[in-house]
Amino acid sequence: MKSSDERIDEELRKALKERFDSFERLPDPALREKVFKELGDGSSMVKKGLIATLLLLISATAVVYFVSWSPERKEAIVAIANVSGSRSETAAAESHASANANGNGDGPGTQVAPLDAPTAENPAKVDSVLPYKKPVSMVSDRATPDVKILSRKKHRVTRAELIKAIREIGSSFGSLWIRDDLVSPEDRAFLVSELKKMGLVDDQPDSIAAGNATRTLEGPSMADQDIGVLDHRPLALPSYHGPADSLITPGKTGKRYEFLYKDRWNFVAGLTPLRTFQILTVRPGNGVIYQNFVLPTRISAETVGYKFSAGAERKGFQLLLNYGQFKQSYRYEIATSEFIVGPDLSGNYQVVRKGIPQKEKSTVRLVGLSLRKRTVLRSRFLRNYFGDVGAEWSRDLTSGRNMAWVNAGFGKELFAGNNTAMTIGPYFEYSLTKLRNPDNPFKIQPYQVGLSVGLRHTGFKVSAVTSRSSSQ
CATH class of the missing domain: 2.40.160 (Porin)
Known part of the structure; x- marks a missing residue:
């Protein structure tokens, strides 16, 4: 027979067991909505601010980059875009120029200029001449960055265009470059005579002038020098009198002052x-x-x-x-x-x-x-x-x-x-x-x-x- 204390212990045991079997606390159903609402609002504001900042930086960088372009660069880009449609014609012109160079390589009066796309440095205009006051040689076989192509196509240079070019080169600094197949022999003779009157053409080719200049710089040949005189010269070394840290006064050779610091x-x-x-x-x-x-x-x-x-x-x-x-x-x-x-x-x-x-x-x-x-x-x-x-x-x-x-x-x-x-x-x-x-x-x-x-x-x-x- 069970006593009253045993019943009380049994009831306490059951109560404790039920308590520990389901002791987990259930979460609030509205808690999930609150958490995601807070996260969504915060992330959306941060995301919008970040996107706006990136767009502003990209726009500012692009504006600064395009504004910083120089006008010469813009003109060069436009010129390259215009020439891109005529690459076949340019290639044919270059092959014709190389054929002329191989056929007339021995003659000093022929020079072929490649037909490159017009740029800010080499515009293909007939009435423009770069300033250059140095005497110009029409037989030079070297091309400089200041070359002007008087005609890009098979255009014959007239006497009026030559007179205009001579006037411009006489009043400014520049160089004149004309292809032989674009000017007639009479006009070429007229051009050479006018340039000689202005003192802008050398009578000798560049190769001969360069040889004379080199020979002048070299001085007399070794055969003209007497090496024996140099071999028999006595050895002469400079002699110093007195210590280096002394000061000799002018006019008093035997008097020396020394500064002791x-x-x-x-x-x-x-x-x-x-x-x-x-x-x-x-x-x-x-x-x-x-x-x-x-x-x-x-x-x-x-x-x-x-x-x-x-x-x-x-x-x-x-x-x-x-x-x-x-x-x-x-x-x-x-x-x-x-x-x-x-x-x-x-x-x-x-x-x-x-x-x-x-x-x-x-x-x-x-x-x-x-x-x-x-x-x-x-x-x-x-x-x-x-x-x-x-x-x-x-x-x-x-x-x-x-x-x-x-x-x-x-x-x-x-x-x-x-x-x-x-x-x-x-x-x-x-x-x-x-x-x-x-x-x-x-x-x-x-x-x-x-x-x-x-x-x-x-x-x-x-x-x-x-x-x-x-x-x-």
Whole structure:
């Protein structure tokens, strides 16, 4: 027989089973519509904006491209389009021109010009002549870019056209090119005579004129030179008297002035913010126990100092006068005879000794003199980088004690003006002396790390003039 507790347990078991059999939460039917509505609206706006931007960029690029075309290029494109329908006629004309060139190659008075499509450089117009004031040879077998074809088809050049061309070439710069099969022998003789009157035609062919010019440039032949005279000439070398770095005054041969230049004196100044660290040493004293020392770890007004330097530099050696200031601060406890037993973070019990809290805070002001050696690199990859190392002697104005330091740094020189360079780079200094406090048995040994920023101004050269006599 089942008890009442068993019935209650059975009912609870059934309820829990039904609960865990259908524990999934059904989504809201309107949620899908909301999601796709938001996605559709956002994507449509982005898509429209992107398409409009692309169309605007394409249109602007096309307009700029077509507007930037020059008129000559447009005319050339139009001319090529007009000539594309008459390629067969052009090919026939070119074959006829090559046949004429093979048949009349030996004669100096024949020249064939290819019938190319008219362009901006070679327009096929009868009444146009390019300017060219140089004497023109009608027998030249070389074609220049300034060639003008007087007729593209089988058109006979008349006497009136020749007279017009002669007038134009006489009043401008240009060249005249006429095919032999387009002008009659009488008109050609008339043209040559008119050009000779104007002084624009050479009587000799180009090949003969070029040969004479080459012969003139070559000078006399080797047979006309006496090589034996050159072989027996004595060797003559220039002789120099006196050193190259001296200056000989005119009229005083035995007097020589020498300028002895010395290195420049540079003036340097800098400011260095410093982060101060401390090494604390406890001296044994009178049975007093000190515990729980705490030194500042964060960058704050208690740990930041500064140093100002100014002096002169010569040959890389710097003599500087320094003034610096930094603070010393730390906390500690004087142990007592009371103890506290309590759990720590791990749950174990530990014994903690009570102490009397103490705090020390002081300001150190230093005035000193330092000597550094700076080396500036001039290599290809490390140009204007420098490194320096030095030593410093300083005196504490607060306690009246002397301190000795060693320091080092490196960085780069930057242009700051005429004869002025700015130096910037990390700086480190370490004290070899420990500062003692008369009120307690502690010794503090500081060391500092900072960023040095300075200026170096190049002074004037110190020169000396000496004179000495020499026998020449």
